[in-house]
Amino acid sequence: MEIRLPGPRARRTQRAAAAGAALAALLPLLAACGGTPSSDATRPGPAAEGGPAAQRKDAKLAALLPQKVRESGELIVAEGDDYPPLVSLGSDNKTLVGMEPELMRAVGQVLGVKVKFSKASFDSIIGGVQSRRYDLAIQAMLDKPERQQHVTFVDYFKTSSAILVQQKNAESIGSLGDLCGRTAAVENGTAQVDDVEAQAKTCKAAGKPPAKALVFPDSVGCFQALSTGRADAFIGGTPTVAYQAKQSNGQMRQVGKPYRFLPYGILVNKQDKDLVDAVRQALQKLMDNGAYGKILKRWDVESGVLDRATVNGGTAA
Structure with a gap:
């Protein structure tokens, strides 16, 4: 998913449980949003059932950590909780659980520290890393040049945006251009909001009814709107769109071609150059020893695999 810097995007997982009761016929989809995780979301830790083994501490990389991290033995990492897988x-x-927390725990093992996750709203993580409220943040944030002015990114996954619709609309909606006169659910603060607004202007210029954005503070609201027919489409990150389509038992379908290809990055304070290097080298070590690939395979997101841990590798899209 991609954000604009302003705008709240609190992720309230508890709402999923209440919504699930009201939408019993669509529980598989809503459960995947976060309230009651699916069987995929409850897989065991990395050392179990074929997951990557515990990683050995690299003393040289551990020495690069900020003094307060070395003394506490903890990395405070901002993360969300409702964007499966x-x-x-x-x-x-x-x-x-999921690819991101499992990957961060493995990075922590290489660095010889415990990773302590702190739930944070999506729009707050850049400021939180800048103010050092968090040592790091990982929350499916695209590495884009304008964000590199505020934080440094260590890239861990390549991704894109995609469209999810109910099966009945799969033949009539295949791209942003098909949204004229239709409503798309999007998360507040994301670039997908911009996409729908831009498409609305394009529709008007062509003499067609404008596209309309239904903006929600979290993905749970988006999927509720799509499931109940309030929205004709959901636009979000391709990994979660593909996941929701798979979990819907044929009720939902990913349509069209993904667009806006950029990497997701781990956020680091721009001043913490040694921490950037430590995280980058730890991630590269996981890539080289195969643990990274196993984690992505475990969560069925191998399509986003990177060969190299880059710093600020995102370019204008």
């Missing part, structure tokens, strides 16, 4: 709540409704 990248991140969601486990069966205990407390533990974060």
